[in-house]
Amino acid sequence: MRTRPILIIDDDHALCELVASTLSRTGFKVLAAFDGPTGIETARDAHPAIILLDMMMPGLDGVGTCERLKQDPVLGDIPVVGMTASADLKYAERVFRAGAEFFLPKPFRAESLLRVVRLAAETAERQSRAPRRERRVRLAAEILVRCVIREGSHPSREIVGRTANISLTGLLLLLPEIVARGSAIHLQLQFPEGSLSAEARVIWHDPQPVSGNRFRHGIHLIRFAHDIDLVEYRRFLNHLAAGQASEARS
Incomplete structure (x- = not known):
């Protein structure tokens, strides 16, 4: 799975750099997009193994972005990790209802990030063993x-x-x-x-x-x-x- 990149979609440039630095030290290649539409296009071009998605972006927010990703016939199987700083548990439920497989509350420690990325990578690996047909x-x-x-x-x-x-x-x-x-x-x-x-x-x-x-x-x-x-x-x-x-x- 590490031959395919991880895509982070987040309007916080500093956080994207921090995530990329953390994951690259463990062998992951990381791509970044700073809004939902760009993230969807980047996903179509790169077909990442995992998508880390901020749910509270301006414009097309993470919920709408996730719904579009999951409705896409090519991208729909890619595991999505929803990220948000909201302390409202109802918002976390919206993340899952939109189609995200995992949830990572902000702010997060490097260990929490690595743990959820590994779980998502295992999910992607299991899915890849079965041909799409x-x-x-x-x-x-x-x-x-x-x-x-x-x-x-x-x-x-x-x-x-x-x-x-x-x-x-x-x-x-x-x-x-x-x-x-x-x-x-x-x-x-x-x-x-x-x-x-x-x-x-x-x-x-x-x-x-x-x-x-x-x-x-x-x-x-x-x-x-x-x-x-x-x-x-x-x-x-x-x-x-x-x-x-x-x-x-x-």
């Missing part, structure tokens, strides 16, 4: 899913749904009610061998109900609770793909 393949599967929904300032609530199809990076989930786009969800997927836990977010929903008065939701998987959960999930996908391929040949 493999990550996009969706397989028909009906799996019971327990969902703890977190929508803005509303209390968390639990609902139960079922998948219609699944892939390495997302689910088509049928839920008994509409959940707002961008909402964070803690998932417990009930597989035959046991349950797996993952953090996810709602990318889209269809307001028209389907059979059983259920609503379709596009779910992006952000991270599994444990590495073994990711291993077991991939094993289930491989088993499912092999079974469906066998049925197609018969």
Whole structure:
């Protein structure tokens, strides 16, 4: 991963220099952009391994920048670390709802910066092992899913749904009610061998109900609770793909 640069998008020039100095000492190459639109263009040119993104920039702020990055078909898989000096926990939630995988409050120590960068680098490395075509393949599967929904300032609530199809990076989930786009969800997927836990977010929903008065939701998987959960999930996908391929040949 260190062959690809880290991009920091922040209007604070001094902070960009400090981050670049800190990370370059551990072998990372760092690029800087000082506003959201320039950051997006730099990301398209350099395709960084990780993006460090200030959320409170003038003009196009970090939330808007992150949303555009995550909607981009090329850049959407790059891990984003949201950074802000705001002490308001609701703002941190906005960071995750915009699509950031990690959060780093300002001011931060060098050790905290290095820790979150390494975690983000591990996430990028895991994603890079799966070819993009493999990550996009969706397989028909009906799996019971327990969902703890977190929508803005509303209390968390639990609902139960079922998948219609699944892939390495997302689910088509049928839920008994509409959940707002961008909402964070803690998932417990009930597989035959046991349950797996993952953090996810709602990318889209269809307001028209389907059979059983259920609503379709596009779910992006952000991270599994444990590495073994990711291993077991991939094993289930491989088993499912092999079974469906066998049925197609018969």
